[in-house]
Amino acid sequence: MDSGPKQPPAKPRAAPRLPRRAPGRPAGETPDLRERLLDAALACYVRRGIAATSVRDIAAEAGVTSALVHYYFGDAARLREAVIDQRLLPVFAEVRARVTRAADSDLAALIAGFVDGVCRAVEAHPWFPALWVREVVSEGGALRDLLVTRVAPEMAHLLADRFAKAQARGQLNVDLDPRLLMVSLVGLTLFPAAGAPIWRQLFDAGDLGMEDVRRHALALLDRGLELADGE
Numbered sequence: 001m002d003s004g005p006k007q008p009p010a011k012p013r014a015a016p017r018l019p020r021r022a023p024g025r026p027a028g029e030t031p032d033l034r035e036r037l038l039d040a041a042l043a044c045y046v047r048r049g050i051a052a053t054s055v056r057d058i059a060a061e062a063g064v065t066s067a068l069v070h071y072y073f074g075d076a077a078r079l080r081e082a083v084i085d086q087r088l089l090p091v092f093a094e095v096r097a098r099v100t101r102a103a104d105s106d107l108a109a110l111i112a113g114f115v116d117g118v119c120r121a122v123e124a125h126p127w128f129p130a131l132w133v134r135e136v137v138s139e140g141g142a143l144r145d146l147l148v149t150r151v152a153p154e155m156a157h158l159l160a161d162r163f164a165k166a167q168a169r170g171q172l173n174v175d176l177d178p179r180l181l182m183v184s185l186v187g188l189t190l191f192p193a194a195g196a197p198i199w200r201q202l203f204d205a206g207d208l209g210m211e212d213v214r215r216h217a218l219a220l221l222d223r224g225l226e227l228a229d230g231e
Contacts, residue, residue: 034072037062041083046127049134050080050142084146091121091128092151099155107166111185111221114159118189119214129194156182188217 040062044053055076059066073079095117102113122128135143163178192199192213200206 119210122193133194
C-alpha cells in the first residue's frame, strides 16, 4: 500500500568547523615569555650541555609547550644563537670593556681590569664558569670555536702585546711568557669560580666568595710578576 510520495534522502550533515586560531601570538603568553625561554635554555645548557639539550627539554624547563618555543625561535639552532647573542656575548663584553678602559693605563691597572672584569661577571652571572668549563674547555664543547674566532682573539693579543712591551722595558719578570700569562689570568679567576663547590667543601670555606678570589689573584700577581712601582 502506497503511503504517499517518497521524501528525498537527507543530505549528510557537514562536519562542524573547528575555530581557527586568531593570527598573532598564542593566547596566554606573558610579555616576558621570550626572556624566560632564553633563561630556560641557558639553564638546560649548563645542566645538560648544549648538544644534549632538546627543544622539549627547554619547553619543560620553562613550563610551556614545544610549539611555543618553535613559535618564538623556529628551531633549536636559532634558539642557541639567541642565547649566545643575548646571554653569553654580553658577559664577554663586560670583561672586554674593563680591559679596554685600562688598556692605556699602567700594567697593574690593566691586569686588575681583567681580574675585576671576570670576577664581577661571575658574581653577576653565576652560571658562567660551569658553562665555560663544559662548552669551551672540554673537548667537543659547542662554544670553543666561538671563543677562538669571535670572542678571545682581540683581548688576548692586546694583553700579550702589553705584557711583551712591559718586559722589553724591564717592568715585568723576564721569565714569564706573555702568552701564557693570559692563560694564568684565566686560571686565577674562572677556574677557581668553576671549582668553588669543591674547594669550599674541601676547606670548609663557605665564607669565601668571588671578592676573596679577586683579592687573592691580584695579591699573587702583584708579587709574582715583580711589577715595578708605578707600572
